Each structure stands twice: as structure tokens, then as C-alpha cells.
Amino acid sequence: MQRISIDPITRLEGHGKIDIFLDEQGEVANAYLQVPELRGFERFCVGRQAEDMPNITDRICGVCPEAHHMASTKALDALFHVDPPPTAKKLRELFYSIFFATDHTTHFYALAGPDFVVGPEAPALERNILGIIKKVGMDIAGKVLKMRRDGHHLIKMIGGRPVHPNWGLPGGVSRGITEAQRQEIEKLGREAIEFARFSLKLFDDIVLGNKAYLDLITGGIYTHATYNMGTVDADNRVTFYDGMIRVVGPDGKEHAKYHPKDYAEYVAERVEPWSYLKFPYLKKVGWKGFVDGVDSGVYKATPLSRLNAADGMATALAQEEYERMYSTLGGKPVHHTLATHWARLVELLYATERWVELATDPEITGPDYRILPSATPDEGVGCVEAPRGTLTHHYWSDERGILTRVNLIVGTTNNNAAINMSVKKAAQGLIHKGTVIKEGLLNTIEMAYRAYDPCMACATHTLPGQMPLEVTLRAPDGEPIDSFQQNLD
Amino acid sequence: MSDKGKLALYWAASCGGCEIAVLGIDDKILKVAEAFDIVFWPCAVDGKVRSIEKMPDKGIDLCLFNGAIRTSEQEYMARLLRQKSKVLVAFGSCAHEGCIPGLGNVANREEIFQIAYHETPSTVNPQGTRPQTETQVPEGTLYLPVFYDTVKTLDQTVPVDYYLPGCPPEPERIWDALTAILTGQLPPAGSVIGAQTTVCDECSRTRQEKKIKEFKRTWEIIPDPEVCLLEQGIVCCGIATRAGCGALCPTVGSPCLGCYGPNSGVDDFGARMITALASVIDSDDPDEIQAIIDKGIPDPIGSFYRFGLAHSQLRRSAQPFLGASIDAGKTAGAA
Numbered sequence: 001m002q003r004i005s006i007d008p009i010t011r012l013e014g015h016g017k018i019d020i021f022l023d024e025q026g027e028v029a030n031a032y033l034q035v036p037e038l039r040g041f042e043r044f045c046v047g048r049q050a051e052d053m054p055n056i057t058d059r060i061c062g063v064c065p066e067a068h069h070m071a072s073t074k075a076l077d078a079l080f081h082v083d084p085p086p087t088a089k090k091l092r093e094l095f096y097s098i099f100f101a102t103d104h105t106t107h108f109y110a111l112a113g114p115d116f117v118v119g120p121e122a123p124a125l126e127r128n129i130l131g132i133i134k135k136v137g138m139d140i141a142g143k144v145l146k147m148r149r150d151g152h153h154l155i156k157m158i159g160g161r162p163v164h165p166n167w168g169l170p171g172g173v174s175r176g177i178t179e180a181q182r183q184e185i186e187k188l189g190r191e192a193i194e195f196a197r198f199s200l201k202l203f204d205d206i207v208l209g210n211k212a213y214l215d216l217i218t219g220g221i222y223t224h225a226t227y228n229m230g231t232v233d234a235d236n237r238v239t240f241y242d243g244m245i246r247v248v249g250p251d252g253k254e255h256a257k258y259h260p261k262d263y264a265e266y267v268a269e270r271v272e273p274w275s276y277l278k279f280p281y282l283k284k285v286g287w288k289g290f291v292d293g294v295d296s297g298v299y300k301a302t303p304l305s306r307l308n309a310a311d312g313m314a315t316a317l318a319q320e321e322y323e324r325m326y327s328t329l330g331g332k333p334v335h336h337t338l339a340t341h342w343a344r345l346v347e348l349l350y351a352t353e354r355w356v357e358l359a360t361d362p363e364i365t366g367p368d369y370r371i372l373p374s375a376t377p378d379e380g381v382g383c384v385e386a387p388r389g390t391l392t393h394h395y396w397s398d399e400r401g402i403l404t405r406v407n408l409i410v411g412t413t414n415n416n417a418a419i420n421m422s423v424k425k426a427a428q429g430l431i432h433k434g435t436v437i438k439e440g441l442l443n444t445i446e447m448a449y450r451a452y453d454p455c456m457a458c459a460t461h462t463l464p465g466q467m468p469l470e471v472t473l474r475a476p477d478g479e480p481i482d483s484f485q486q487n488l489d
Numbered sequence: 490m491s492d493k494g495k496l497a498l499y500w501a502a503s504c505g506g507c508e509i510a511v512l513g514i515d516d517k518i519l520k521v522a523e524a525f526d527i528v529f530w531p532c533a534v535d536g537k538v539r540s541i542e543k544m545p546d547k548g549i550d551l552c553l554f555n556g557a558i559r560t561s562e563q564e565y566m567a568r569l570l571r572q573k574s575k576v577l578v579a580f581g582s583c584a585h586e587g588c589i590p591g592l593g594n595v596a597n598r599e600e601i602f603q604i605a606y607h608e609t610p611s612t613v614n615p616q617g618t619r620p621q622t623e624t625q626v627p628e629g630t631l632y633l634p635v636f637y638d639t640v641k642t643l644d645q646t647v648p649v650d651y652y653l654p655g656c657p658p659e660p661e662r663i664w665d666a667l668t669a670i671l672t673g674q675l676p677p678a679g680s681v682i683g684a685q686t687t688v689c690d691e692c693s694r695t696r697q698e699k700k701i702k703e704f705k706r707t708w709e710i711i712p713d714p715e716v717c718l719l720e721q722g723i724v725c726c727g728i729a730t731r732a733g734c735g736a737l738c739p740t741v742g743s744p745c746l747g748c749y750g751p752n753s754g755v756d757d758f759g760a761r762m763i764t765a766l767a768s769v770i771d772s773d774d775p776d777e778i779q780a781i782i783d784k785g786i787p788d789p790i791g792s793f794y795r796f797g798l799a800h801s802q803l804r805r806s807a808q809p810f811l812g813a814s815i816d817a818g819k820t821a822g823a824a
Binding site for chain 2: 003019021023029030032034036037038039040042043044045046047048049051052055056059060061062063065076080145149152156158159160161162163164166167169170171174175263264267268269270271272273274275276278280283287370372373394400401402407409
């Protein structure tokens with residue numbers, strides 16, 4: 001059997017590696033996305049002081065440390081049985097909305113953007129952030145850089161540090177904001193809303209205005225009818241910081257709606273011998289292998305999943321865009337993986353609107369941003385929507401608040417099975433007997449993976465923008481038959 | 490190829506925050522591109538491991554290596570890049586001291602696998618499956634790198650020329666270091682490139698030489714916003730930690746965690762911290778001092794070796810550290 005190895009692709013935790021096997025007829029028999037690294041947080045966090053967890057688990061990921069910091073801080077609220085005052089909750093959600101807007105901007109422009117703005121078949125050396133600048137002009141590039149710079153500036157101002165903030169505590173946060181800071185946050189937030197609207201307009205003009213791109217989005221090779229997961233508010237609208245977890249089926253009907261603390265009744269994780277990363281699935285549906293459909297417990301937790309799992313958006317402008325997306329793509333749910341990019345922009349707009357709502361809340365500068373817990377700590381679950389999926393932290397402690405047990409299900413991990421399936425399907429759709437393996441083809445396989453924005457793939461792609469790949473076709477005895485390099489020289 | 494210097498950046502067991510910090514130098518990255526050809530940076534530029542293998546020894550002028558060494562693949566890359574690089578910098582806390590991945594040394598591979606693949610409550614694994622270095626699937630064989638028992642720092646794996654501390658290093662300090670390298674104004678080989686002062690020297694909080702009777706966990710106290718956190722009983726590591734961040738954490742009311750590692754002349758971070766803490770305790774009775782430390786600091790490993798366990802005198806556990814305590818005033822190496 002022939003093998004195509006794509007190594008390294010960008011990493012999730014560590015490098016990822018894709019192996020595509022061809023059968024005797026030259027068709028794709030199977031594809032595997034392997035994650036070759038594990039760090040063991042669930043073991044080495046045992047014995048630690050519970051309150052240290054927001055500053056230990058944020059080191060799971062330096063791209064989205066804010067998500068781990070926040071899920072961990074919420075787990076501490078539950079562990080210590082303390083309900084933070086309204087100002088604390090609003091400050092956390094404000095911080096989180098700024099983070100979300102910044103992170104989604106990075107992904108859309110630096111990573112996903114080149115495929116659409118410059119084009120999936122464009123020469124590799126133009127299909128990058130520099131290519132975007134060339135196509136749309138320095139003016140737009142300046143807006144993108146400003147959005148990222150503003151976001152990181154505010155994250156540092158509020159949370160202490162631009163990477164790995166040190167701010168969350170059980171019962172609140174370590175410091176509030178002043179009126180002067182609030183004014184700056186509001187001003188930059190209003191500019192961010194305009195930036196988000198501009199981004200949707202750009203998507204309209206360049207992607208939706210081009211039939212070839214629209215066909216690519218709705219084409220079969222990027223489509224998987226799986227379950228979808230996301231966090232919703234009391235009115236079943238998308239929310240990032242706090243809410244109930246809702247799961248809808250491939251038909252869009254509600255499969256489950258549960259409090260995050262009950263996650264283990266609904267989500268199970270499978271171990272495969274060929275990857276260090278586990279494969280979560282819906283427990284009540286069961287594991288049926290790497291297949292989609294209503295009988296398979298495989299689910300997705302992505303921006304598109306969150307929109308599929310909700311009934312709408314909680315802010316006015318984002319709701320308009322939500323409706324427009326579904327009417328354009330033929331109603332809910334949407335299973336086209338590439339539509340995840342559109343959903344990400346709808347979420348970007350929501351995050352910026354929520355940012356301004358909270359920055360103009362009369363309580364946001366209030367002095368009561370912390371209360372001290374008084375109950376004995378024992379067990380707690382904390383959950384947020386990370387940009388790349390529902391993030392769950394679960395801790396148990398002794399009466400001193402020393403951890404005795406830890407469980408973590410991180411954003412990208414939710415999508416591990418679905419990413420494997422997407423890569424296989426794209427490869428099956430694109431590689432056939434006699435197919436000449438060329439760069440554009442590899443990129444279109446890569447796009448199946450990139451839509452999930454696997455952790456580590458976002459901000460780190462700002463230089464040339466496209467993944468380096470080396471593909472080797474090997475005979476069954478492992479002897480190389482042919483090889484192709486993309487962007488390696 | 491131009492006559493510019495050749496630069497490589499690599500990541501091993503790390504979180505990616507160092508890459509974000511490098512991108513944080515903003516448009517100065519263009520100045521780096523003026524001075525160097527970036528020949529290897531898998532996250533951002535390219536991933537030609539085979540091209541690196543084909544380069545002559547010392548063909549790379551400067552390699553910034555972040556991440557600790559936990560797997561056979563990471564060890565291979567560390568050895569390869571050492572061989573190919575004139576100057577190898579341990580970049581960031583993981584490569585320098587082991588950082589959070591180094592906390593894995595409280596356990597071993599068996600314990601980590603047992604928890605991750607069997608005991609976590611959401612794991613369903615009736616077959617007892619574990620990741621294998623070789624797996625036979627119907628279509629062929631899949632390979633994974635070996636997961637080691639012990640996390641090592643870069644300099645426990647290969648010789649290192651310089652160290653750049655921080656989790657992650659602040660972009661300003663990264664730029665300072667690159668400037669020093671570009672202008673040839675480097676300290677002696679083996680040095681940490683950074684400040685010679687402590688975080689306390691950068692902190693705007695006022696010290697009153699006040700003594701304390703007990704330590705407070707961070708969730709037990711709302712500290713005064715102006716006064717030294719340590720003098721309020723909070724375990725703040727600024728006193729033993731190398732400066733460079735601008736005391737960011739104390740500025741937002743949180744204690745320094747020690748992510749920049751020990752200041753120059755500090756051999757063991759934990760031992761230095763114990764000495765410093767003992768000095769603010771309002772007692773001359775060794776038993777009372779011990780009791781105050783035991784109560785207020787139930788997890789000395791997490792409090793004092795969160796970033797430096799792999800590189801410390803402790804390095805790793807023979808047995809798990811659960812429940813360990815440290816004698817006040819003695820070196821922590823005995824724990």
C-alpha cells in the first residue's frame with residue numbers, strides 16, 4: 001500500500017502529522033492525523049494548591065491562555081463554593097470578549113484569509129499574509145495589525161500580562177478597572193465593532209461574490225453531518241463566558257442541554273494507540289468509529305458548531321449576520337466545514353458588540369470585584385467556550401484546597417475525531433489513481449484541517465501564512481517513489 | 490542565498506507562548522529579517538528538517554530554541570540543531586528551566602499514562618489501550634515518538650551558549666537580546682542574557698520592613714494595592730526572581746510567580762525563597778517558623794519550583810512529592 005506522509009503540519013500540542021494510505025488501485029484507503037505529544041497536566045497538577053491552577057493550566061496553550069485561565073478560575077469558584085459579585089463576572093466576560101475578538105481576527109486574516117482572499121490555487125508564495133496585503137492594500141493590513149495590537153494592549157492592561165495573565169481568583173479578580181481605563185476600553189471597542197463589520201463586508205465581496213469560492217464552501221468534500229456543541233444563554237443564544245452546554249444532532253434537533261458540571265454524563269474520551277491525543281465523543285450516542293451521522297457520537301465544537309447549537313446571537317448586528325449566513329447557505333444546521341470561517345466572523349462581531357456592552361455597563365468600574373470564599377473547598381467544574389471549542393476544567397481537592405484529582409477536556413481535543421474525518425474525506429475527494437500530487441492539491445487537503453483552527457495554528461502563521469508540507473509517496477516496503485515539497489525552499 | 494546570517498527558531502515541549510512573544514516584537518521582526526535569513530521556523534516559515542540535516546555543521550549562525558525535552562523527537566531536534574548551530578540559545582523558561590512541562594517530573598511516564606488514559610473520569614477505555622510507538626493499522630504502520638520518564642531542560646540535553654529567561658520572555662527583552670547578538674555585545678558564554686536585579690527592584694509597591702505572623706493564600710486576603718505583597722503575607726517570588734518583566738503581576742494585585750527564574754547568584758530558587766520568607770516572619774523560634782511555613786505554604790513544589798523543577802537540585806522525584814514539606818532555612822534540595 002502506498003503512503004503519503006504530511007509531516008510536519010502545524011501543531012495542536014506539538015507537531016501534527018498526517019499519513020494518507022493509498023490502496024492498490026491508487027485510491028485513498030484511510031488517513032490519520034497523529035498528535036505526537038502529551039505533557040501530563042492531569043497528573044502533575046495533583047498536589048498543587050488549587051488557586052495556582054489558572055497560572056499553571058494557562059501554560060497548556062500560549063495562543064489561548066486566556067481561555068484556560070478563565071475556565072480554571074471558574075472551576076475555582078465552584079470548588080470554593082463562591083459566587084463572584086456582578087462586577088467581577090462582568091469584568092471577566094469583558095476581558096474574555098476582547099480576547100475572543102483578538103484571537104478570531106488573527107485566525108481569519110493570518111491563517112484562513114489567504115486561501116480565500118488570495119485564492120486556494122494561487123501561487124504558494126502569494127498565498128500568505130503578504131499576499132493579502134498585496135491584494136487588498138496596506139490600509140487593510142494596518143487595520144488588522146491595529147486590531148491585534150489593541151487587543152493585546154487591553155488584555156495586558158486588565159489581566160496583567162499579554163501572554164499568561166495573572167488575574168483570576170476564586171470569587172472574582174485581583175484588580176478592577178478605573179474610569180480612565182474604561183473609557184479607553186470603550187473607545188477601542190467601538191473601533192473593533194467597525195473592524196468586525198468591515199471584515200464581514202470583505203468576506204462578502206471577496207468570497208461570497210465569487211461563485212467558485214461559494215461552491216468550494218458548499219462542496220461535498222468539506223461536508224460532515226455530525227453533532228454540534230456550544231454554550232448558550234437562557235434564551236439559547238451563543239455565549240462564550242458562561243451558560244448551559246447544548247448539543248444538537250446532525251438534523252439540528254436538540255440532543256442534550258446540560259450544566260457544565262454534568263459533562264461526564266454526556267462526553268466520553270476514547271484512546272487510540274496511534275495518537276497521544278484522546279478522541280471525545282457523545283457518551284449517550286456511543287463511539288461508532290470515524291464516521292458521521294446520527295448514530296455516531298462524533299461531534300464538533302467550533303464557531304460553526306456554536307452557531308448551529310444556538311437559536312441566535314444576543315447582539316443586534318451579529319443576529320443580522322447570523323440570519324444572513326443561514327439564509328445564504330440554505331438553513332440550519334450547516335455542515336460545511338469551510339463555513340466555519342464565516343461563523344468565526346459572526347462571532348467576531350458578537351464579541352466586539354458584547355465588549356462595548358460590558359465596557360458601558362455602569363457596574364463595570366465598581367469596587368466590588370472580589371469576595372473571599374468561606375466554604376470548605378471540595379470539587380468544582382469550570383467551563384468556557386474557547387475559540388476552538390468547549391473547554392472544561394474539573395478539579396477535586398482536600399479541605400486545604402490541595403488538588404487530589406484533575407480532568408481537562410480542551411478545545412481542539414473535542415474536534416480530534418472530526419478533523420481526522422475531514423482530512424480523510426478531503427483526501428478521498430482529491431486524490432485518485434493517476435492524480436499528480438501538486439502543491440495546490442495539498443493546500444486544499446490542508447484547508448480541511450485549517451478550518452478547525454487547531455490550537456497553535458493561529459497567530460503563529462503571520463509570516464508567510466501557509467503551512468510547509470513535505471509529502472512523500474512510498475511503496476509498501478517504505479521505499480520513496482516520489483516526493484513533493486511545498487514552501488520548503 | 491545572501492551573505493546574511495542564518496537564523497533558526499524551534500519549539501519542543503512548550504505552549505507556543507514564546508512564539509507569540511516573538512511576534513510581539515511587532516515590526517521589529519522586519520529588522521530581524523534584514524539581518525538574518527530565517528532558515529527554519531516551523532510555526533511561521535518552513536519545516537525543512539531534512540534541509541537542516543543536509544546543512545554543514547555550524548551552518549546556522551543563531552538558533553533560538555524554546556521548549557523542554559520530553560520525547561525522542563524533541564531530543565533528536567535538540568541534538569540536530571546543536572550540531573548545526575554556532576550559537577544555541579535556550580529561549581524562554583521551558584528550555585531554560587523546564588517550566589510547567591518540567592512539573593511532569595513529580596511523576597513518571599507510567600503515572601502520567603495511568604491518569605491520562607485510564608483514570609480521568611471522562612475516559613472510557615475498557616480495552617486498556619495506550620498510545621504505542623508503533624501501531625499496526627490495516628493500511629500499514631503508524632509511529633509515535635517515545636515519551637520519556639523525565640523532562641529535561643535544553644542544557645541537560647546538549648551544551649547551551651546563552652539563556653533567555655521568562656514565561657514567556659517579554660518582547661522588549663527579546664529585542665534587547667537580539668540587539669546584543671546583532672551588535673556582538675554578548676556576555677560571556679553560558680550567561681543568562683538579562684537583568685542583574687530582581688523583580689522587587691522593578692516593583693512600585695512600598696516596603697515597610699514589616700514582619701508577619703502568618704502567610705495568606707491568595708484567596709484568603711484582599712491585599713492593599715500599594716504595599717509589598719510579601720509584607721502582607723502573600724508568597725510573592727519577586728525577591729528571588731530575575732527582573733525583566735517590569736513587575737507586571739504585582740501591578741495587577743497578583744504575586745510574582747517566579748517565571749523569570751532565579752536572579753544571578755541564586756543557586757537554588759526554592760532555598761532562596763525559604764530564606765527570604767523566614768526573614769519576614771515575626772519569630773526567632775525555629776519550630777514556630779516551621780509551623781508558619783507549613784501552614785501557609787502547603788505545596789512548596791508548586792510555590793517555589795513551578796518553573797524550575799527540572800533544572801533545580803531536586804530535578805525529579807524518586808517518589809511523588811505529594812505532602813512533602815521543607816525545613817525552614819535549609820536548602821530545599823533535601824525534600
